[in-house]
Amino acid sequence: MPTLTLLQAVNSALMDEMAEDENVVVLGEDVGLNGGVFRATEGLQAKYGENRCFDTPLAESGIIGTAVGMAVYGLRPVPEIQFSDFIYPAFDQIVSEAAKMRYRSGGEFTCPMVIRTPSGGGIRGGHYHSQSPEAYFAHTPGLKVVMPATPYDAKGLLISAIRDDDPVLFFEPKRIYRSIKQDVPEGAYEVPIGKARVAREGTDCTVVTWGAMVETCEKAAKQAEEKGISMEIIDLRSLVPLDEEAFLESVRKTGRCVVASEAPRICGFASEVAAIVSEKAIESLEAPVLRVTGFDTPFPYSLEHVYMPDAKRVLAAVEHAVNF
């Protein structure tokens, strides 16, 4: 079995699904000859031709609007938005069009497409190459929102997303694009959308998280262990639909819950998880549900390391919950 980075796993999923289904087309800025600025689409144009993998003019609304038209017609486009920070010109096409196509047409028209986009901080990219905008999309009925934390999940989830009959926002945690490697099967396989994963078993405190923060929480778990605290980590993998049972079951066992996310705090997806835990697991809670998030400031450049929730901040919240 090949050992792949998350980035290579994304590429492998695209390679396999383009072979499997000729309706799958890849479009975006620099995705053709250059293989994407991160190289996620490397080799696709050489293998499948310019009809199936092509560069677009520089207009995100154009990329997504075109993909909506293609999807309605019957293709399965996989548009790339070079950085999720540049997705906003396409916001209207995503939330007003792709998300509502099925509902507003009474199910007559559908919009099966996967918007792949790197997100998250930790690469010294300042405001516009670092943000975590998943909550904007999770807030829009009709969209599925997925974010893998491992190479294996990246490939399996991307394949499921491409085969899904609804529009999927596929956020790729770019900070860990190349930093973790894992055995990833050759050939297509699915990791179901809407199923969370227990990334680490523990007994004292549940930490719910997703994307690159899973790695940060694993670091915190090791430090917690040295202090005699056993952390359980739930990697959501998919925000919409959300596997509530996975984290509720964990919280019922540990009695404590910390939710960790890079995004700003106000109306972040961490708040959604915290609300569900308080609504449905209050009888098990021995401490308030705590959020560890980015600050409610724009994403900074020089002070990125201060802004980003690190293992220390996760650990402090876990200790607070345990000692409550």
Place this chain on the structure above:
Amino acid sequence: MSQEMLTVLETKKRGKPALPKGVDDDLVRRMYRLMLTTRLMDDRAMRLQRQGRIGFYVPSIGQEACAVGSAAVMTDEDWCFPSYREPGAALTLGADLQAIVHEWYGNAADNTKGRQMPVHYSFKAQRFVSISSPIGTQIVQGAGAAMAMKIRGKKAFSITYFGDGATSSNDFHTGLNFAAVYKSPCIFFCSNNQWAISCPLSQQTASESIAVKAQAYGMPGVRVDGNDVLAVYQATSEAAERARAGEGPTLIEGLTFRIGPHSSSDDPTRYRPSEQLEEWQAKDPIARLEAFMKKAGLWEDAFGEPLVEEINASIAEAVKVAEETAMPASATLFDDVYADLPAHLAEQRDRLLQQEKTAGAAEMDADAAFPL
């Protein structure tokens, strides 16, 4: 009309070449110095980036004439909405070299407080409006400022700079349309360097030029040799006269070439033919101006090595000062989000400072580097 290209520097006429209206010998020398400074700043910054001393950089090598020749037309009443490839315009408007270098480091003396990646300058005193990364957003803002000038009854203009890729953005179309409909005094300056990262111009537009697009919006479009600083000056100066006379906006296309990589994270050999690079290296805007100055009797020996050394020394000094300056303090993270600090941010700040006291400050990840 749009396919004609305005060139001034090389002429077949004998004798001292004529200067465009509004340009005197001193301005030629000044523009030479500004272009050279821009080039030497780029050289130095790219080396600093390679040495890991600054995180990222965007060079504008080969495009200096577009930025300097156009900004040289501006007066204290005019405003500039730049992209990241116009440090030459910032210098021309009088931005301080030391301030530029502090920004590369994002340190405590940086006037933008280390908030953005290198090259995303902001110079209020020079009316050089804060640069953002999203492509094209400044174009329609430039049109808005021009409308504001009209509302105030000013005889001034705003100029907005953008690349060829940006002409595909919604904001390009909206900006030109709004400015034309309201006859706003806006100059749209496209530095057509023929590439948007790895995408050649042919993938951006099927029009025969950028300038020709002006027609459809109802404004003049001018195509100018973007490596000819005098031609750029002349085209911009004519557009400025129209703007000040209440005749509305102009689209200028400066045809140029990005000699370097898109940014310090890019490798153009992956996608760009080397013959094209060589062809354009031969049209270097600084070398062309030097040849013109020699022919026009404007060249002085001091413009050679001594000037290079002088400029390099001032850049080296600015780098030294920047490297001796501390990074911004953690608490500054929460400033400037709003005019006043709201309670929830004060709480977040206080908790952070408390935590830094008990658990120590967060550490910078030494491996983190901008990957493109």
